[in-house]
Amino acid sequence: MAKLAFLGLGVMGYPMAGHLQAAGHTVTVFNRTAAKAEKWVAQHGGASAPTPREAAAGADFVMACVGNDDDLRSVCLGTDGAFAGMDNGAIFVDHTTVSAKVTTELYAAAKALGVSFVDAPVSGGQAGAENGVLSVMCGGDDAAYAKAEPMIDAYARICRRLGDSGAGQMTKMCNQIAIAGLVQGLSESLHFAEKAGLDGAAVIEVISQGAAGSWQMSNRYKTMIEDHFEHGFAVDWMRKDLDICLSTSDEIGATLPVTALVDQFYKDVQQMGGGRWDTSSLIKRLRALSA
Template sequence: MGYPMAGHLQAAGHEVCVYNRTFAKAEAWVAEHDGKAAKTPREAVANADFVMCCVGNDDDLRSVCLGDSGAFAGMRNGAIFADHTTVSANVTRELYQAAQSAGIHFVDAPISGGQAGAENGVLSIMCGGDQPAYDAVEPFMEVYSKICRRIGDSGAGQLTKMCNQIAIASLVQGLSESLHFAEKAGLDGRAVVEVISQGAAGSWQMNNRHETMLDDHFDYGFAVDWMRKDLGICMDEADQNGASLPVTALVDQFYKDVQKMGGGRWDTSSLFKRMRKLDAL
């Protein structure tokens, strides 16, 4: 997702230098968008006022930020690091403190909207961190977002992203059950959705995924492997703050079933494929 996001920044007239752990991807980005590519995070951030990051998980983020070749070692005093990765609030707070010690600023800014949202520049960005740092970086994040908000102090952005993933998990399972029920009842699923989507049942998932679900196509968005990583983060945080997430825990196990079906890289709407498989047993 960072590939198109960096492209939007370049198209907006900013001087962009990119880094990817697979350097060929960085070279491909330069060939498409101009700009520059670097072979280490430290090299990429040299002389930058703002650094945006989007990787995979806690360990990936630490590896990009810390160490002699990490971004924090190369950022100049007062520069701002905005992290778009979905990670734990714990690693966010850890890196916030490390950034402060290095004389730089850290804003957690996880994103929602999927690959299409990144490509079209209409992501939702939920942020945590110090208000002055957020105010400075917000205009740059607005280049690839439809909404960008500071929710609170460091970690608040990641906690809000957890709320997002909790809501999505139950929505997708509910939609899958609705379409499954329609099929078992002998109804035209598309006709059903055309009607119910205009009422209280309507959702983004319903509007954008019901047809591909019915067509048995599941390569349109956020992968099951990543969703299970995110739901694990949600449940770990719930263990710490006392929240009860029984439906989230159940849907996480349904996604585990999808992985066992070989669907780790299918998009999250593949919960419907799981239901069809159960029906065939």
């Protein structure tokens, strides 16, 4: 069993930290809203700290799951940042979806302090975090990853090292690129079925058993048919991720025409007031266009 810190108790981090505590580790949490940390301690045990540095003090591993590049820098760097409190040889595991640029920056900053940094973004959404079945894609030094993997297993269905620092974030970009096209395709399929007068649920029952089947189809078709979009990953966050994908594609010379198009469709959803709707709300845009 290890001494751990967990920074960021959002819809993902809250249950992930809970799984670590339930696995028998000693967990100290930090959250910008202290009341959320106090609630977590009341529910799971462990302890809370007022700053990332104090949470990280003496920890073998420090996990983070925050919002974006700037949020991650704020919990890592500075006099109150986690790096300032970490012991030589400790390992920082970042579960945030951020740019490969900030990952490279923080990997170097950690290494200069004798701390290891593993980028480990996750896929599986809130339900995956709550059920402990996330897909975790990692980058970083092999030795650090080997030590961190047993900790990550507390909330992972699969955890893999894909390469050196930044490889985890690059793989998460592949994940978001694939999802963008899948959700748009599913939205168009259900929209077409509605316009054709077909029973959408019956259509999905048949086509999901063939080559068209996907996680998105199995898990989102019912709420899409019901025009209910309060589940899963929000459009605002998806646009943040797709911006990272598109910026990186320019840097590495990749061509992402479908991703760029779907990003604009999500922009339309935001303008409809749907920034906090889940990503399957692309169908709502189609319904509005054909109304």
